Amino acid sequence: MQPNSNYVYPQIFWVDGCTDAGASCLPAPPEAPFPPPVPDRRRKPRNNRERRSVGFLVMFLLILVAFTGVGLCIFKIFRLEKELDEVRESASAEHIPPALEKFTGESEQSLRKEVRKAAHLTGNPAQRDLPLEWEPISGHAYTSGIQYRNRGLVISEPGLYFVYSNVLFRGSACDSQVLSHVVYKRNPNSPGSLVLMEDKGINYCTGQRMWARNSYLGALFKLRKMDSLHVNVSKIALVNFEESKTFFGLFKL
Template identity: 30%
Template sequence: KPAAHLEGIIENQKLVWLSDINHAFLKDGMKLENSKLVVPSHSLYFIYSQVVFKGQGCNGSCSLSYSIYRFSNHYPVEKILLSSSKTACDGSVQHTKPWMQPIYQGAIFMLDEGDILLTEMYPMSDQDIETSDGNTYLGAFTL
């Protein structure tokens, strides 16, 4: 059965998905092209992902968002499959301590052969995403 588990690293202020580090893998036709996951066949897929945002200090609320998109030959634009937002800190409390906030998403979708999964997040800089082992990942498998 097709399956993939990718781990993220930061390169040039972009989150890049890799299939050849730590516990990451591609199986039975899943492909990774330009940091985008390509599904091999029409099927139900469970798609899951986590991004851990990090920062230093809070002066008001910092908004964090993470989305997974589907690009398909069946329609001309990318469509959001999963999207989530949260604030990094309680806006009423100001401090200088480090913080971390995970965003996890997962759901079942019917995908077609050749569909492409891609991700987008905000904010994004070298320091914004925790990429140590197992913190930031993207995966999909057929049901």
């Protein structure tokens, strides 16, 4: 069978990415996607308020460190001064130079001067009966080597003591009663009490007006261990208990 020469065949077109029909073209590679955006890691500048806060914090820490150093220096200085005062007091009390102490070989404890036994008591208005009650601590009152017990001063070491007592009596009207001021002692090994000093006042006021009378007692006594000294008055209501007006004490010679 012969083909029909009068038959018109349809046109066929080849489509590719090349513009030149005579050259062979390779397929185009796929396009790469765009890379992701890189985040901005640069630190944002702080505002003025944050900068001020940081500056104040740094300044506060520097000031705190400076004051701490000054406080430590002052503490060390006071400590050194205290130690120096103690050394001076011990040296002045012993009156022994260091060179002599080396030759004698005596210990520091044996050379230390004994504390002087003394006591000074002041008036105490909170009392209702006798003997008089005293204040042993507050104000000018103190005790050193002497005990204050049961309203009296108790002797712990026998010896020669100077004992004193002062009482100020006062009133708003004169009734001519006898004023009595007595210092006496007791001892558990001896019965009763023994009067050491006594003062009596009569005719100390006239008329219906305010009056005042001071009574002072003081003398040397040889006291035994466990002796307790006390003070009596004729009437508690007439006593002025100010610490500079009414007091009681002793010291060992």
